[in-house]
Amino acid sequence: MQTLESVLGTRVNLAVLRFLSAVNGALSGNEIAKRLGIQQSSVRLALERLVETGVITRNDIGRSAAYQLDQRLIFVQTVLLPLFRAEAALHERLLNAIARGCAKLKPRPQAVVLFGSAARGARDFRDVDLLCIATKDGDKAPIHDGVADVFGQFQREFKVPISAVVATSRELRATKLEAVAREARRDGVLVFGTAPADLSGVTGWDPARMRRQ
Numbered sequence: 001m002q003t004l005e006s007v008l009g010t011r012v013n014l015a016v017l018r019f020l021s022a023v024n025g026a027l028s029g030n031e032i033a034k035r036l037g038i039q040q041s042s043v044r045l046a047l048e049r050l051v052e053t054g055v056i057t058r059n060d061i062g063r064s065a066a067y068q069l070d071q072r073l074i075f076v077q078t079v080l081l082p083l084f085r086a087e088a089a090l091h092e093r094l095l096n097a098i099a100r101g102c103a104k105l106k107p108r109p110q111a112v113v114l115f116g117s118a119a120r121g122a123r124d125f126r127d128v129d130l131l132c133i134a135t136k137d138g139d140k141a142p143i144h145d146g147v148a149d150v151f152g153q154f155q156r157e158f159k160v161p162i163s164a165v166v167a168t169s170r171e172l173r174a175t176k177l178e179a180v181a182r183e184a185r186r187d188g189v190l191v192f193g194t195a196p197a198d199l200s201g202v203t204g205w206d207p208a209r210m211r212r213q
Contacts, residue, residue, distance in 0.1 A: 030064075056070060090158075131167070133193070165180050
Protein backbone atom coordinates (compact mmCIF):
# COMPACT_ATOMS: atom_id res chain seq x y z
CA MET A 1 0.00 0.00 0.00
CA GLN A 2 1.21 3.50 -0.79
CA THR A 3 2.43 5.84 1.95
CA LEU A 4 3.16 9.56 1.91
CA GLU A 5 6.85 8.81 2.45
CA SER A 6 7.08 6.57 -0.62
CA VAL A 7 5.04 8.85 -2.86
CA LEU A 8 6.10 12.35 -1.77
CA GLY A 9 9.76 11.46 -1.39
CA THR A 10 11.32 14.38 -3.29
CA ARG A 11 10.45 17.89 -4.46
CA VAL A 12 10.31 16.67 -8.06
CA ASN A 13 7.95 13.83 -7.09
CA LEU A 14 5.74 16.40 -5.42
CA ALA A 15 5.85 18.80 -8.38
CA VAL A 16 4.96 16.02 -10.84
CA LEU A 17 2.07 14.76 -8.72
CA ARG A 18 0.73 18.26 -8.10
CA PHE A 19 0.80 18.96 -11.81
CA LEU A 20 -0.80 15.68 -12.89
CA SER A 21 -3.54 16.07 -10.29
CA ALA A 22 -4.66 19.24 -12.06
CA VAL A 23 -4.68 18.02 -15.69
CA ASN A 24 -6.88 15.64 -17.61
CA GLY A 25 -5.41 12.89 -19.72
CA ALA A 26 -1.89 11.54 -20.15
CA LEU A 27 1.23 13.51 -21.05
CA SER A 28 4.72 12.56 -22.12
CA GLY A 29 7.63 12.95 -19.76
CA ASN A 30 9.11 15.67 -21.97
CA GLU A 31 5.86 17.64 -21.92
CA ILE A 32 5.60 17.35 -18.14
CA ALA A 33 9.20 18.56 -17.75
CA LYS A 34 8.52 21.47 -20.11
CA ARG A 35 5.37 22.54 -18.26
CA LEU A 36 7.14 22.35 -14.90
CA GLY A 37 10.37 23.96 -16.04
CA ILE A 38 12.39 21.08 -14.57
CA GLN A 39 15.18 19.13 -16.26
CA GLN A 40 13.92 16.15 -18.24
CA SER A 41 16.31 13.76 -16.52
CA SER A 42 14.96 14.71 -13.09
CA VAL A 43 11.35 14.36 -14.23
CA ARG A 44 12.02 10.99 -15.87
CA LEU A 45 13.57 9.69 -12.65
CA ALA A 46 10.61 10.93 -10.61
CA LEU A 47 8.14 9.35 -13.05
CA GLU A 48 9.95 6.01 -12.82
CA ARG A 49 9.75 6.11 -9.02
CA LEU A 50 6.08 7.08 -9.07
CA VAL A 51 5.19 4.36 -11.59
CA GLU A 52 6.81 1.88 -9.19
CA THR A 53 4.55 3.07 -6.35
CA GLY A 54 1.52 2.60 -8.59
CA VAL A 55 0.06 6.11 -8.26
CA ILE A 56 1.04 6.96 -11.85
CA THR A 57 0.36 4.78 -14.87
CA ARG A 58 2.63 4.56 -17.91
CA ASN A 59 1.29 3.88 -21.38
CA ASP A 60 3.95 3.14 -24.01
CA ILE A 61 3.20 4.60 -27.43
CA GLY A 62 5.86 3.64 -29.94
CA ARG A 63 9.16 5.02 -28.67
CA SER A 64 7.52 7.41 -26.22
CA ALA A 65 5.40 7.00 -23.11
CA ALA A 66 2.47 8.87 -21.62
CA TYR A 67 1.89 9.27 -17.89
CA GLN A 68 -1.13 10.11 -15.79
CA LEU A 69 -2.31 9.92 -12.21
CA ASP A 70 -4.26 6.72 -11.50
CA GLN A 71 -7.41 8.21 -10.03
CA ARG A 72 -8.93 4.75 -9.52
CA LEU A 73 -6.68 4.23 -6.50
CA ILE A 74 -8.18 4.83 -3.07
CA PHE A 75 -4.90 6.44 -1.97
CA VAL A 76 -5.15 8.94 -4.81
CA GLN A 77 -8.86 9.61 -4.21
CA THR A 78 -8.69 10.03 -0.45
CA VAL A 79 -5.15 11.33 0.18
CA LEU A 80 -3.43 12.91 -2.82
CA LEU A 81 -6.30 14.74 -4.55
CA PRO A 82 -7.74 16.24 -1.33
CA LEU A 83 -4.21 17.27 -0.31
CA PHE A 84 -3.54 19.19 -3.53
CA ARG A 85 -7.02 20.71 -3.62
CA ALA A 86 -6.59 21.99 -0.07
CA GLU A 87 -3.19 23.42 -0.97
CA ALA A 88 -4.62 25.20 -4.01
CA ALA A 89 -7.44 26.63 -1.88
CA LEU A 90 -4.90 28.30 0.42
CA HIS A 91 -4.14 30.92 -2.22
CA GLU A 92 -7.79 31.88 -2.44
CA ARG A 93 -8.04 32.00 1.35
CA LEU A 94 -4.99 34.25 1.38
CA LEU A 95 -6.63 36.74 -0.97
CA ASN A 96 -9.89 36.58 0.96
CA ALA A 97 -8.05 37.40 4.18
CA ILE A 98 -6.21 40.29 2.54
CA ALA A 99 -9.42 41.74 1.08
CA ARG A 100 -11.15 41.56 4.47
CA GLY A 101 -8.18 43.17 6.16
CA CYS A 102 -7.99 46.01 3.64
CA ALA A 103 -11.61 46.90 4.33
CA LYS A 104 -10.65 47.50 7.98
CA LEU A 105 -7.88 50.00 7.22
CA LYS A 106 -8.60 53.55 8.34
CA PRO A 107 -8.44 55.71 6.36
CA ARG A 108 -9.34 53.35 3.59
CA PRO A 109 -6.87 53.30 0.70
CA GLN A 110 -8.03 54.04 -2.81
CA ALA A 111 -6.70 50.65 -3.89
CA VAL A 112 -4.60 47.75 -2.65
CA VAL A 113 -2.68 45.68 -5.18
CA LEU A 114 -1.03 42.37 -4.41
CA PHE A 115 2.22 42.01 -6.36
CA GLY A 116 5.29 39.79 -6.36
CA SER A 117 5.40 36.00 -6.15
CA ALA A 118 2.07 35.68 -4.30
CA ALA A 119 0.32 37.62 -7.08
CA ARG A 120 1.87 35.34 -9.70
CA GLY A 121 0.35 32.34 -7.96
CA ALA A 122 3.66 30.86 -6.81
CA ARG A 123 3.08 28.09 -4.29
CA ASP A 124 6.31 28.71 -2.43
CA PHE A 125 5.99 32.46 -1.89
CA ARG A 126 7.77 33.56 1.29
CA ASP A 127 6.09 36.91 1.87
CA VAL A 128 3.15 39.01 0.74
CA ASP A 129 3.83 42.32 -1.02
CA LEU A 130 1.10 44.94 -1.05
CA LEU A 131 0.96 48.25 -2.85
CA CYS A 132 -1.47 50.52 -1.03
CA ILE A 133 -2.59 53.63 -2.89
CA ALA A 134 -3.44 56.45 -0.48
CA THR A 135 -5.91 59.11 -1.49
CA LYS A 136 -3.70 61.91 -0.12
CA ASP A 137 -0.28 62.32 1.48
CA GLY A 138 -1.71 62.61 4.99
CA ASP A 139 -3.23 59.14 4.73
CA LYS A 140 0.05 57.33 4.09
CA ALA A 141 1.36 57.05 7.64
CA PRO A 142 -1.91 55.84 9.24
CA ILE A 143 -2.42 53.30 6.42
CA HIS A 144 1.10 51.98 6.90
CA ASP A 145 0.55 51.66 10.65
CA GLY A 146 -2.85 50.09 10.03
CA VAL A 147 -1.35 47.34 7.86
CA ALA A 148 0.81 46.23 10.79
CA ASP A 149 -2.15 46.28 13.20
CA VAL A 150 -4.82 44.75 10.97
CA PHE A 151 -2.70 41.96 9.52
CA GLY A 152 -1.00 40.81 12.73
CA GLN A 153 -3.30 37.81 13.21
CA PHE A 154 -3.22 37.07 9.49
CA GLN A 155 0.57 36.80 9.57
CA ARG A 156 0.41 34.36 12.46
CA GLU A 157 -2.25 32.18 10.82
CA PHE A 158 -0.57 31.94 7.42
CA LYS A 159 3.01 32.12 8.74
CA VAL A 160 3.91 34.66 6.09
CA PRO A 161 5.15 38.23 6.62
CA ILE A 162 3.38 41.15 4.96
CA SER A 163 5.21 44.17 3.63
CA ALA A 164 3.39 47.20 2.27
CA VAL A 165 4.46 50.03 0.02
CA VAL A 166 2.16 52.98 0.66
CA ALA A 167 2.08 55.80 -1.87
CA THR A 168 -0.26 58.17 -3.63
CA SER A 169 -1.02 57.59 -7.30
CA ARG A 170 1.11 60.64 -8.13
CA GLU A 171 4.12 59.06 -6.43
CA LEU A 172 3.86 55.97 -8.63
CA ARG A 173 5.49 58.01 -11.38
CA ALA A 174 8.53 58.75 -9.21
CA THR A 175 11.81 57.00 -10.01
CA LYS A 176 12.05 55.34 -6.59
CA LEU A 177 8.75 53.52 -7.14
CA GLU A 178 9.29 52.76 -10.81
CA ALA A 179 10.19 49.09 -10.24
CA VAL A 180 7.25 48.50 -7.87
CA ALA A 181 4.77 50.15 -10.23
CA ARG A 182 6.11 48.18 -13.19
CA GLU A 183 5.79 44.88 -11.34
CA ALA A 184 2.29 45.75 -10.15
CA ARG A 185 1.20 46.60 -13.70
CA ARG A 186 2.74 43.40 -15.06
CA ASP A 187 1.21 40.79 -12.74
CA GLY A 188 -0.49 42.63 -9.87
CA VAL A 189 -3.88 41.57 -8.54
CA LEU A 190 -6.33 44.21 -7.34
CA VAL A 191 -7.68 42.96 -4.00
CA PHE A 192 -9.37 46.14 -2.79
CA GLY A 193 -10.73 49.41 -4.16
CA THR A 194 -10.28 50.91 -7.61
CA ALA A 195 -6.93 50.97 -9.35
CA PRO A 196 -5.71 54.40 -10.51
CA ALA A 197 -4.91 55.07 -14.15
CA ASP A 198 -1.21 54.57 -13.47
CA LEU A 199 -1.94 50.92 -12.63
CA SER A 200 -4.15 50.20 -15.61
CA GLY A 201 -2.40 46.88 -16.19
CA VAL A 202 -3.48 45.22 -12.93
CA THR A 203 -6.08 42.48 -13.13
CA GLY A 204 -9.12 42.16 -10.94
CA TRP A 205 -9.19 39.36 -8.45
CA ASP A 206 -10.82 36.32 -10.04
CA PRO A 207 -10.97 33.44 -7.50
CA ALA A 208 -11.62 30.88 -10.25
CA ARG A 209 -8.53 31.98 -12.15
CA MET A 210 -6.40 31.86 -9.02
CA ARG A 211 -7.54 28.31 -8.31
CA ARG A 212 -6.13 27.28 -11.69
CA GLN A 213 -2.65 28.69 -10.99
